[in-house]
Amino acid sequence: MKKESRSRRVTEAGEGKSAATLRPRPFCTSSLRRGAFPDSIGITPSLLLCSLLATGCVRRTILITSEPPGALVWLNDREIGRTPVDVDFLYYGRYDVRLVHEAYEPLLGSGLATAPWWDTIGLDLVAELLPIELRSETVWHYDLEPKDDDPDALLRRAGELRSRVDPSRTLNPEP
Numbered sequence: 021m022k023k024e025s026r027s028r029r030v031t032e033a034g035e036g037k038s039a040a041t042l043r044p045r046p047f048c049t050s051s052l053r054r055g056a057f058p059d060s061i062g063i064t065p066s067l068l069l070c071s072l073l074a075t076g077c078v079r080r081t082i083l084i085t086s087e088p089p090g091a092l093v094w095l096n097d098r099e100i101g102r103t104p105v106d107v108d109f110l111y112y113g114r115y116d117v118r119l120v121h122e123a124y125e126p127l128l129g130s131g132l133a134t135a136p137w138w139d140t141i142g143l144d145l146v147a148e149l150l151p152i153e154l155r156s157e158t159v160w161h162y163d164l165e166p167k168d169d170d171p172d173a174l175l176r177r178a179g180e181l182r183s184r185v186d187p188s189r190t191l192n193p194e195p
Contacts, residue, residue: 080156091121124164131160
């Protein structure tokens with residue numbers, strides 16, 4: 021039995037080759053019958069055309085400045101740097117902004133990034149496919165107020181605010 025299987029292996033592999041060196045024949049397009057893929061010639065130019073058209077891009081940035089410059093900026097609770105700073109973004113809408121400077125009061129606010137006309141639904145697909153670079157830059161400027169650490173001024177401001185409040189609604193009315 022051993023001899024039969026060995027002789028069969030020799031005839032399949034050919035003289036001087038072992039069965040381990042046999043590899044399946046690779047798929048060859050010339051073995052296809054003519055006309056099996058009539059559109060194959062048109063696919064290549066259209067792929068090339070699509071790749072050429074897909075070279076454009078849209079860059080969206082927010083530039084944040086402050087007076088005085090050098091304030092530390094957080095955008096949506098993520099530290100992004102000191103003013104003036106620009107950051108790339110993907111989505112338009114409202115962003116939370118926090119600015120902190122050593123000698124100035126911290127500023128908590130928000131900024132609105134609005135889409136230009138060419139970056140609206142429907143037109144944005146065309147804008148992404150154009151072979152040019154489009155830029156959307158949103159600029160926000162903030163003025164910081166100096167810190168007032170004077171205790172007498174703090175008490176004076178507290179008294180002014182207290183006088184504005186209705187005395188009947190205070191927690192501890194004065195006798």
